[in-house]
Amino acid sequence: MKITIKAGSLMQGCLGKGLAGLLLSTFTLAAPALVQAKDAPIPPGAVLAVMQNVEVPAANEEVELEDGVTATFWYGKELDFDGKHYYAAFVWHTRDSAARQGEDFAAPDVQVRLADATFELTHPGQTPAYSILSIERKIGFFGGREKPEEVDTKRQALEHRTADGRLLLAVPTATFEDGIVTKGYTLFVFNPNKKPEDDGWIWSHVGQVRTGEDNSAACDDGAVMPCIGSDGELSFVAGQESLPQVQVKVSGTTFQGPEKVRPLVAADNLTYVYDSKTQQYTSH
Known part of the structure; x- marks a missing residue:
């Protein structure tokens, strides 16, 4: 409304x-x-x-x-x-x-x-x-x-408490465009005890994590193109920075060439690391 x-x-x-x-x-x-x-x-x-x-x-x-x-x-x-x-x-x-x-x-x-x-x-x-x-x-x-990014109401948001007194919130998203659903999480950092002299805000948007995609609405059961579908399991892993690494363990299928599909393997897993210069998570 x-x-x-x-x-x-x-x-x-x-x-x-x-x-x-x-x-x-x-x-x-x-x-x-x-x-x-x-x-x-x-x-x-x-x-x-x-x-x-x-x-x-x-x-x-x-x-x-x-x-x-x-x-x-x-x-x-x-x-x-x-x-x-x-x-x-x-x-x-x-x-x-x-x-x-x-x-x-x-x-x-x-x-x-x-x-x-x-x-x-x-x-x-x-x-x-x-x-x-x-x-x-x-x-x-x-x-x-x-x-x-469109909120995915079928999945729950994920939370991680940091050692320095902040919270990393991952909000699930599923955006549809051109027959393809792209899944992921939008990341925010919550710092309720922020001091006036500290940089940033109480809430900061720190990037987008992609976890999977589904082209079933566009592939027409394989008649138009090969059908693929994948998803990812998110986990937080403490690293050298104050904010954790965000790791995505993927499963499902993806493209291998224009007309070929292959299963996702461990080598396809993703790791996102917080970049203090851009203040965003980037894939590594």
């Missing part, structure tokens, strides 16, 4: 803060089931309202802002970390109208901007139960053709 915010509807100053608290108070009681995060404590409309400082109905997952930017709820996740309970919600944004002027469609390399709103459970059993920990309007870019 989509709502367009018209001029004059922005919440300002103390009134905005008060209304944000009222929104959380109301929506905590009436959170609907979500596709991205079932039975989430805060529905997408409340996330968008607090993040964009506008009024949004609870069930809405998308809001169009005045400059033509569209903000869309992407994924929500409850986390237990260092004895505290959090709810993190991620929102993606398109470019503004001026950037899209004259375009019939977005190019493959046009990504979307990611933002997050993080809430901490500070008053269990009360209304509101959650308080806003942080709102970050740019934690990275991902996707293509001005669309995000």
Whole structure:
């Protein structure tokens, strides 16, 4: 569902803060089931309202802002970390109208901007139960053709606690294009104890891991091209860096030449390592 915010509807100053608290108070009681995060404590409309400082109905997952930017709820996740309970919600944004002027469609390399709103459970059993920990309007870019990676609701997100007090979150994705499903995980680092002098954000997007593909929608049972299908099992392995290596153990089949298919073997397994210069995971 989509709502367009018209001029004059922005919440300002103390009134905005008060209304944000009222929104959380109301929506905590009436959170609907979500596709991205079932039975989430805060529905997408409340996330968008607090993040964009506008009024949004609870069930809405998308809001169009005045400059033509569209903000869309992407994924929500409850986390237990260092004895505290959090709810993190991620929102993606398109470019503004001026950037899209004259375009019939977005190019493959046009990504979307990611933002997050993080809430901490500070008053269990009360209304509101959650308080806003942080709102970050740019934690990275991902996707293509001005669309995000698509969340795969059939798989669970994976978590890894680091020795230096951070959390690596892997959100499963399955993006469909040209008859091919590409599976993977979008990676985020959570640093709730971040100090003002530390680099980065409380949440940072740190890359995309590919784990498999399936061309069954395009191969037509082998009549058009050979059919392949693969998947990968993700694991975290401590290395020399503070963030772990991400290893993918693959299985299934892949192409060997234009018309040949072969089974995947151990040599096809992938290892992703965090690059501190680009602040992204890259394959090795």
